[in-house]
Amino acid sequence: MANKAIKYRVYPTTEQEVMFAKTFGCCRKVWNLMLSDKIDGYKATGKFPTVTPAKYKNDYHYLREVDSLALANVQMNLQKAYKSFFDKKRKKKNGFPKFKSRKARNSYTTNNQKGTVAIIENKYIKLPKIGKVKAVIHRFPEEDWIIKSATVSKERDGSFYISILFEFDRIITKVTKSDNVIGLDYKSDGLYMDSDGNIGSNHKYYRENHKKLAKEQRKLSRKVGSKKNQTKSNNYLKQLKKVNKIHRHISNQRLDNLHKKSTEIANQYDIVCVESLNMKSMSNKGFGNGKATLDNGYGMFLSMLEYKLNDRGKYFIKIDKWYPSSQLCSCCGSRKKLTLQERIYKCNCGLTMDRDLNAAINIKNEGLRLLEVA
Ligand SMILES: [Zn+2]
Known part of the structure; x- marks a missing residue:
């Protein structure tokens, strides 16, 4: 114990x-x-x-x-x-x-x-x-x-x-097998893409609840009291309560999901490599809209992952935020810039791969390189 x-x-x-x-x-x-x-x-x-x-x-x-x-x-x-x-x-x-x-x-x-x-x-x-x-x-x-x-x-x-x-009960895993490594690339419309090609996303009910929220918010906007300078009616306040309840529900659900996902990864892998995120530059770069970027809880996900791996005596490796993970070819190492619309990385060496998967593999390799240097 x-x-x-x-x-x-x-x-x-x-x-x-x-x-x-x-x-x-x-x-x-x-x-x-x-x-x-x-x-x-x-x-x-x-x-x-x-x-x-x-x-x-x-x-x-x-x-x-x-x-x-x-x-x-x-x-x-x-x-x-x-x-x-x-x-x-x-x-x-x-x-x-x-x-x-x-x-x-x-x-x-x-x-x-x-x-x-x-x-x-x-x-x-x-x-x-x-x-x-x-x-x-x-x-x-x-x-x-x-x-x-x-x-x-x-x-x-x-x-x-x-x-x-x-x-x-403490279960400490001695990290010896370096093949038990995963790289995670941030996905603004989900959560991450890992270097094996698996997509981690928010819970499916999350989207359904967002739809429900939008519906109830529309209802709210039609109640007396929704406009500035209007006295808030009882119906308005009742509807507001309903909207707030859905808000709370969504945020609890998201938290539970982040918890579950990070525990799964921490249990399964010995070494997890991620990119240091600069949320501001990400929304500037136009990785989806800024709202989705901040809303999906990736930052919280990473901090959960970090302490869970630490608790298990495993490695959490953050690579530099300037590392060009999406520009490098994960096969030959050559470099080129992709436009945001290009979802597939095609290289002269013959590689054709989903851009997020390519990035996740780069993140994994860079993380392993850093671990060897350290
Ligand atoms: Zn290449």
């Missing part, structure tokens, strides 16, 4: 911030109470007594309001601190546990018990006693990763983070 922690930026509501502050305070209080009881007990009996947070809940009623697992973790941490202080084998000595002042780091840790801690709808983190906290999920766990615990912290600048600890 391996562990990995991912730290997410979160944006709690005012109520949630208050609850976080309460929990930080309660953890500090319980730490100090337990420490003081241990010291007093030692003075009286010559032994450090075992103390638990439950003992204080009658005297300090507010301790009942916060996540009890957070308090249980304080007890564990105090025990660990004691153990390491008395551990004679430890080379690096920790000092005797200290009392915590208000200036101490604001954080607490809670555990996942059958889904009490979870990432929801790709934009919230659920916590016990807190509920759904708005979060920027910049990195997604793999499907088989299990959430062990979550640590909430408040930084000095007032920002909040939740670090989630995942547990999973």
Whole structure:
């Protein structure tokens, strides 16, 4: 079993911030109470007594309001601190546990018990006693990763983070077989073309939903309230809700698909070569229209691919964005410029090939060259 922690930026509501502050305070209080009881007990009996947070809940009623697992973790941490202080084998000595002042780091840790801690709808983190906290999920766990615990912290600048600890079986592939390589060429009207000629595209329902969206948007434009200066009618607001729902659905679907596709590739290949993308220059070059370029999520796809390959101990190779992947002949290496309309690369050496496939093969070969140089 391996562990990995991912730290997410979160944006709690005012109520949630208050609850976080309460929990930080309660953890500090319980730490100090337990420490003081241990010291007093030692003075009286010559032994450090075992103390638990439950003992204080009658005297300090507010301790009942916060996540009890957070308090249980304080007890564990105090025990660990004691153990390491008395551990004679430890080379690096920790000092005797200290009392915590208000200036101490604001954080607490809670555990996942059958889904009490979870990432929801790709934009919230659920916590016990807190509920759904708005979060920027910049990195997604793999499907088989299990959430062990979550640590909430408040930084000095007032920002909040939740670090989630995942547990999973690590399968590291030793990269020895260099034939297990793939090159990916960006496709503005899909997702990519790989160097074996397979096309990766967005989910088929994606297009259907776009049609549905267009239809509902047309309906919206006919409702009272769609024009500037018009008061928004109930029917307009109802229709707007419908449109927004489809928007959300599409973006979730796309994300799921990117996730699935990148996992497949990371599982299947040891070395994946891609082109560094410059989205701005791509839309200038007229690779389809700019909207399709930005909309199909290729940038996100690449970042998913990168961390998934890294997690598996595999190679993700980015080749220079100025490398002329679409101009070179993948067979003889000669170079010529194709117009955007030319979909087939024809070379004097006899090569006749789909231009995207030709580019993907070039990307693969250049990636392998870079790997050998490195
Ligand atoms: Zn050629």
